[in-house]
Amino acid sequence: MTNVRILVVTGVFLALALAAPAAAVTAPVLRVRTFKPFAVAGAGFKPFEHVTVTLDRKWARHVLAGPTGAFRATFRGIVISRCDGYSATALGSKGSHAALNVHALACASTNPG
Numbered sequence: 001m002t003n004v005r006i007l008v009v010t011g012v013f014l015a016l017a018l019a020a021p022a023a024a025v026t027a028p029v030l031r032v033r034t035f036k037p038f039a040v041a042g043a044g045f046k047p048f049e050h051v052t053v054t055l056d057r058k059w060a061r062h063v064l065a066g067p068t069g070a071f072r073a074t075f076r077g078i079v080i081s082r083c084d085g086y087s088a089t090a091l092g093s094k095g096s097h098a099a100l101n102v103h104a105l106a107c108a109s110t111n112p113g
Contacts, residue, residue: 028069028098030090035082038075042090042098045069050093056086065092083107 028044030053038055045051045065053073054060061073073090080086085104091097 028090028092028096030088030098030100032100032102033072035080038078038080039072040088040090040100041070041072043068043070044098045071045090045092045096046094049096051090051096053088053090055080055088069096081107 026044028042030040030042033039033041040053040055042051042053042063042065047065047067047069049065049069051063051065051071051073052060053063055075055078059075059078061075063071063073065071083105086102088100089097090099
């Protein structure tokens with residue numbers, strides 16, 4: 001009887017240990033995908049969450065996260081230089097949020113004078 005009890009307890013602990021990584025929640029993140037056109041990608045949001053992505057507090061895009069909590073928001077017609085500073089935020093309808101703040105780089109001037 002003791003051996004059976006040990007096997008059951010060991011099996012329960014093993015099942016819990018294997019299930020823990022699958023249930024682990026990652027914090028939402030926001031990353032730049034491309035500059036032409038400017039696009040950001042989000043991950044770690046809740047599945048099928050409606051997300052509002054705002055760029056430089058001026059432009060907004062509304063997207064829907066997929067079953068894995070990932071999405072892409074594209075800002076066509078808006079030019080963002082790698083040398084400029086910019087910020088983007090993503091706010092989800094189910095409470096997820098992420099921010100991206102990039103400071104201006106010290107790029108060489110394009111002004112010949």
